[in-house]
Amino acid sequence: MAIGGIGVYLLCRDLGISRGSAMLAGAGFMLGGTFSPRINGGQTTMIAGWAWLPLALLFAFRTCAQRRWLPHPGLPLVLALSFLAGHSQVTLYTVVAVACLDDGLAQPLAQHIARRTKADDRLTGGLL
DSSP: OHHHHHHHHHHHHHTTOOHHHHHHHHHHHHHSTTTHHHHHHTOHHHHHHHTTHHHHHHHHHHHHHHTOSSOOTHHHHHHHHHHHTTOHHHHHHHHHHHHTOOHHHHHHHHHHHHHHHHHHHHHHTTOO
């Protein structure tokens, strides 16, 4: 669940949302309807799969911002980890969500992320 919260925080920060709002969004994702009902139901593989969705979307937006055919190096890694989480249906939904980021939706956000990513890469050395 922490991976999902951190992923939502990073996604929100890349989209230009303030730190406080991004933290609230991450906490909402961790404690909201995606995870909470499944904890007592024993659906841990679903929880582990959904946790990778925000990071997959983050890296998909960064792929669009790079304007290259090759994906961001983190995207295949996150999709593989989502698959290894054990719930293939959640991985399918994640792949479909990433694939649905067409030019109409992703391009304006990708341009915004490209400006922010250049500054972030100088600070992190391109690791995020």
